[in-house]
Amino acid sequence: MTNQQKLTISDIAKLANVSIATVSRYLNGQLNQMSEATAQKIKKIITETDYIRNSAAVQLAKKRSNLVAVVASNIDEYFSSEYFKGIVSILSAFGYIGVLLDSDSNLKTEKAHLESVYNQNFAGIILQPLTTDSAVIRKFLNHNMPIVLIDRELADLEMSSVTTNNFEIAKYAMAQLSPDSFSSVTVITEPVKKLSTRVARVAGIKTVFDQVNVIETRSEHFDVNQLATTVDLNNPKNLLVVLKERLLIQLLTHPSFLMQAHQTQNITGFIDTAMPRYLAPNFKFIQQSPYLMGASAAEILIKHLSSANNDYQQNIQNIIVPSHYK
Amino acid sequence: MTNQQKLTISDIAKLANVSIATVSRYLNGQLNQMSEATAQKIKKIITETDYIRNSAAVQLAKKRSNLVAVVASNIDEYFSSEYFKGIVSILSAFGYIGVLLDSDSNLKTEKAHLESVYNQNFAGIILQPLTTDSAVIRKFLNHNMPIVLIDRELADLEMSSVTTNNFEIAKYAMAQLSPDSFSSVTVITEPVKKLSTRVARVAGIKTVFDQVNVIETRSEHFDVNQLATTVDLNNPKNLLVVLKERLLIQLLTHPSFLMQAHQTQNITGFIDTAMPRYLAPNFKFIQQSPYLMGASAAEILIKHLSSANNDYQQNIQNIIVPSHYK
DNA sequence: TTGTACGCGTTATCAT
DNA sequence: ATGATAACGCGTACAA
Numbered sequence: 182m183t184n185q186q187k188l189t190i191s192d193i194a195k196l197a198n199v200s201i202a203t204v205s206r207y208l209n210g211q212l213n214q215m216s217e218a219t220a221q222k223i224k225k226i227i228t229e230t231d232y233i234r235n236s237a238a239v240q241l242a243k244k245r246s247n248l249v250a251v252v253a254s255n256i257d258e259y260f261s262s263e264y265f266k267g268i269v270s271i272l273s274a275f276g277y278i279g280v281l282l283d284s285d286s287n288l289k290t291e292k293a294h295l296e297s298v299y300n301q302n303f304a305g306i307i308l309q310p311l312t313t314d315s316a317v318i319r320k321f322l323n324h325n326m327p328i329v330l331i332d333r334e335l336a337d338l339e340m341s342s343v344t345t346n347n348f349e350i351a352k353y354a355m356a357q358l359s360p361d362s363f364s365s366v367t368v369i370t371e372p373v374k375k376l377s378t379r380v381a382r383v384a385g386i387k388t389v390f391d392q393v394n395v396i397e398t399r400s401e402h403f404d405v406n407q408l409a410t411t412v413d414l415n416n417p418k419n420l421l422v423v424l425k426e427r428l429l430i431q432l433l434t435h436p437s438f439l440m441q442a443h444q445t446q447n448i449t450g451f452i453d454t455a456m457p458r459y460l461a462p463n464f465k466f467i468q469q470s471p472y473l474m475g476a477s478a479a480e481i482l483i484k485h486l487s488s489a490n491n492d493y494q495q496n497i498q499n500i501i502v503p504s505h506y507k
Numbered sequence: 508m509t510n511q512q513k514l515t516i517s518d519i520a521k522l523a524n525v526s527i528a529t530v531s532r533y534l535n536g537q538l539n540q541m542s543e544a545t546a547q548k549i550k551k552i553i554t555e556t557d558y559i560r561n562s563a564a565v566q567l568a569k570k571r572s573n574l575v576a577v578v579a580s581n582i583d584e585y586f587s588s589e590y591f592k593g594i595v596s597i598l599s600a601f602g603y604i605g606v607l608l609d610s611d612s613n614l615k616t617e618k619a620h621l622e623s624v625y626n627q628n629f630a631g632i633i634l635q636p637l638t639t640d641s642a643v644i645r646k647f648l649n650h651n652m653p654i655v656l657i658d659r660e661l662a663d664l665e666m667s668s669v670t671t672n673n674f675e676i677a678k679y680a681m682a683q684l685s686p687d688s689f690s691s692v693t694v695i696t697e698p699v700k701k702l703s704t705r706v707a708r709v710a711g712i713k714t715v716f717d718q719v720n721v722i723e724t725r726s727e728h729f730d731v732n733q734l735a736t737t738v739d740l741n742n743p744k745n746l747l748v749v750l751k752e753r754l755l756i757q758l759l760t761h762p763s764f765l766m767q768a769h770q771t772q773n774i775t776g777f778i779d780t781a782m783p784r785y786l787a788p789n790f791k792f793i794q795q796s797p798y799l800m801g802a803s804a805a806e807i808l809i810k811h812l813s814s815a816n817n818d819y820q821q822n823i824q825n826i827i828v829p830s831h832y833k
Numbered sequence: 834t835t836g837t838a839c840g841c842g843t844t845a846t847c848a849t
Numbered sequence: 850a851t852g853a854t855a856a857c858g859c860g861t862a863c864a865a
Contacts, residue, residue: 202861206835206861209860216834219834231650234626256582281582302561516843526853527853528845528852534844540850561842566843
């Protein structure tokens, strides 16, 4: 193991018998500003010595970073990893590198991350917000750090965002399920609070059904047996709508459901993977497109990044990536 | 939206009527080196102006970064997100921030990430390697950039790692399944190649069973129906061992298995979540502890980070976090 | 085509 | 307790 001292650009310059300016130009791809010979000379030295730039110095001099923070509400969700992949695919095409921070469904963690992102001068941030308090986020705008929201919006602050058509698709799905054959609906969801996503979904459902019973639970503590004590899971006149895939899967894998998997559909929900379809091949679900959402978010961010300093306001976009009931 | 220019430490110094040295001391928590009065004065200005340090400059001056890269082979796996959470929990306690890069099961992507990590001067890296080529990684060692491997090892290079007891637990699980009642074993796995994890698991199985048929597939293309044409899934004398949770779930949700869920166990596998247990409550599986593995990896990295420059070799640790058959 | 010299924002050493 | 100032490593006018 060779323990080389850190080489600097001036070391390379000396070794190549050129000035640091020339080396710097080489490093920045300005090859047309130098003779082929010197370019080769420099290239040789650099590969031989395995030299790498000090990116802190680069950032300081160039006044910009190429790191984009992606703050996910909880990476346990398949949804997160999928949109992250979408984000990275776009970002990397523009020379940015996307790094994932996990809020772990914890408001304090999210706040800490936002603080970090803020301090580490990332070039921009894509945020799936946990908080509904826009004050935490305003800071980014004040400091001209581009931000785009994904999955969820914030009520009282105008900024770029990528969401899905929660309200419309919920409404549409309900309409497809021949409302006449159900007398009531039970919605199973994580706590609705003010989260735009969940609020919109419930609202969409309520446009079709009058009798809507919303049951809030947390997936970590979700117990189907206990649920069965308050809800008649086998009542064919009661439609179950599950707003989160993990909860849906737990329901579908419950023995009472496995038995009736081929009967008339009396359960549906929002899904991100194909797994619910394995469990109930004949049922329809509301399928989101997280990868696409991520890609869109990244595209918007790139626009903000590559536009002049002060026109964040001008470039604000609110994109809706539709989900499908199928 | 106020469009403030970026404040620097010297701006703060002027506003507070002190020198930049004093402000710098304040920022670095050396409060005992100044009067209470000046500390308050500086604090006031900083909060009022919402000043933040330029971390590129800090890094340049301090010659160190507080970013740790976590390069996952594919974040679709629940396994990844779980160990990432474990990593972050330790890292953040030491003031480091962990950022996740996703290789997306793609060797080229992994290589690109390693290159990035290398160039962005992160403080260290935790890698779940896709490659079996240690040359790619040797560079990190050469440049004194601490690295610890997670989940998988590399044959020909000595470095810190955290793995599980793949061989032993596979062997143990086989022994528990009363080998006499099975005449053969079918192993279903993603391509084994040289991946240490899969190799060890298969080896463990083979110590107990002679008749082992290894079927390689990719989870994206996995088709249970097709598998059924070559393997008799309902043969009670044939034990199915699935090395990857996602494949296992697809098998368990297949109609033919749902029917026999309460019979004698003729299928098992490696799992990371509770989902397979929902599907087959009476079966036993090999459960890993990704969160713990992540935490261990981070602890090792911290040691490398906080020890002197040149003794990576001295601090090499190879930790095994056991999995359990239950 | 190539080189000199200054600036980027902060830390840390040495004075005072 | 506080201040002046030389690094840190690189980019980039401006010169040559």
